[in-house]
Amino acid sequence: MPTRCPCGGRIIDEVRVKEEYDTRPGKRFFSCINYEADGLHYRQPWVIGVRGGDGAPCVKRVEEADGMIKCVSILSKQIESLEAQVKRLTLLLDKLTVASITSQSRLLTEKSSQTVEVGSSEAPKPAAERRKWTTQEDIVLISAWLNTSKDPIVSNQQKLGSFWRRIDDYFNASAQLGGFPPREWSQCKQRWGRVNEQVCKFVGSYEAALKEQSSEQNENDVMKSAHDIFFNDYQAKFTLEHAWRELKYDQKWRSNSISRDGAKEKMKEAAETVPDSDEARPPGVKACKAAKRKKHGNEAAFDRLESILEKKQNLSKQKILDRLLSKNIASLSEAEVALKDKLVSEML
Template sequence: MDRFNFNSPGLVNLLVSQSSQTIDLGCSEVPKPASKRKWTTKEDVVLISAWLNTSKDPIVSNEQKAGTFWRRIEEYVNASPLLIGSIPREWSQCKQRWGRVNEQVCKFFGSHEAALKEQASGQNENDVMKAAHDIFFNDYLVKFSMEHCWRELRFDQKWRSHSFSKDGAKEKRKEPAEEVPVDQDVRPPGVKASKAAKRKKHTNEAAFDQIESILAAKNTISKQKILDRLLAKTEATLSPQEVSLKNKLISEML
């Protein structure tokens, strides 16, 4: 009986190595699945800017469908001059990443608020941030790695109202309940305790007043940008809604 010659060029060698990534049998090669690409800090910042600008657009924000909304964000991200040379992102990737960013930043927002309430006299912003990170880790057992996202969103009123009222993503820290006996007399706070409470309240009010001032300034800048865009158009190209918005903004700016 003739033996097969496995070295013959006319036969297909099926004894391929298991380490091969593709098998070429005259058909097109099957590529190895690409690994998941991490988001960079620069991409996160551009994504946040895209979400804020797209959701703030007064002309289309309430009229755009979810698919259209995220495709607009995809175009914004991929057209950003900050990401020249980067691999384009798909709208589904943007949506998934934003969900992660929004969730984590909302949680850290609660941790930072708790750290502000616990801020002692003499502590600065760095001390508060360290305490906020510690609170976040104690509550969720992971380190907060999106501080750059939190700094982009912390003062934005649009994000705050959307995330904390509509999405309900803000989570309050759980504190152990204190049991107070029914017959126990509650003594009024002493003079020192009252003064300390007043000083703490005054400090927090000053901080919140500063935040409100920053938010008001950003709101004014945003309105001015919208007005500039509308003024750049001719009257013939403006829709009735745009004309109404332009007149409203002009009256507010006067």
Template sequence: MVTEGRCYSHKIKNYYNSSVHSTGFFTRELGQCKQRWGRLNDLVCKFCGCYDLALRGQASGENENDVMKRALDFYFSDQGSKFTLEHAWRELRHDQKWCSLAKPKDLATPKRKTVVGDAEGEEEVTGARPPGIKAAKAAKKKKGVQEESKHTEIKSVLEMKDKLNKQKLLEKLLEKRDPLSEMEESLKLKLIEVE
């Protein structure tokens, strides 16, 4: 069983239940929090697609309100219901997952920049999203195969080096003019047998 402090979902549940907004209401369980996030994530993703479509079709002279109205119309025509999570979309839209790929026509910057603030300062994040789960697993698998091939390559180099060292030792024993000791003689016989 997962302890309360370790699981990210448990931290979210604890945060929600200790929130000022939830005082006076029943506390939510872990499954309820996960279920709510699943619904919210699904609907916000669908609206982001509609918003991107509206943003791509933004005409000259249209402002943010016009784009938003068109996005809400696209959502209604596509889903058959009104988009009721605009507050959640406004919170999430600048996160990497929901960052719009389309740029408004009045922005001249080549990449959208997101500023992430924390207690110590602000950090600027630009560029692409991190890889998804499947891409990360594939890269990890590929990395494992590459590491395995490097391991076998290193192993073969070490074996070759060991073989060369044994050959040099055998040559030194054979070149020696003085009579060999018992230990040197037995080592010489072993090295000859190996080859």
């Protein structure tokens, strides 16, 4: 189908609205935009133009559209079936959810009923209340921490859990806590953190009280002053004096100041001249392990002598066994047979 008329006009899609002898209202044409009924302009019915050779692409598009329309109907049916399946699956999921919740509630009810004996009128016991730490427990905990941390070989060069489990074992095995229920290692760790923090703060307060001590004041006055300083600094009373008395002689919590006493000035001067043996630095972990593995020259020589004697003893046993094996079994006595069996078992 041409795109231009011989007159040069553009081909348009025309719909007739007037009745003529050869047309009907609404009939479509491919005609020139300047069409006149003089036989000089192009005009062709729309049906002929589409079915002609030039209208093949239009026919193809119409067929494709028909195919798409058929596919749409098929897809709509498939969508309807999928929606029905989704509804069925949703109902099934709701039923399974209700069944799961019911089974869980039944299990919880059974577990709660098992805690109370059948036929007993006693109600289940409430959860154990938090126990306060006593003075005796604090003292044993301090002893456990000091003994475990000052081990020259193991020391604190280990994992957190292992270190505190050793302390917990020492704490629970103490004979001083025979009537006390056992504690967990996490409880010991938490309690030690509080004891260490409070005692370190009180050491500073006690140090300040010693520096302010006058010649008329004794140890009790210094302690009272230290408690007052602690309360003024931290707005709380110091309630772990028993723990401080256990730790105050250790190097970490020891006070550097010396209590003043006019009657004992000369004794203190003499004591200051004597070096404190506790101030000596303890050996390290590596040094202790090396000293444990190290052997003196006499011990090494003794070990070599023992190895030589053992080799000689084995050679003599081998010779005796060879001599017994070379003899006839019938000629051996009972003692020789027993000796031969014993040597064979030792050699094997």
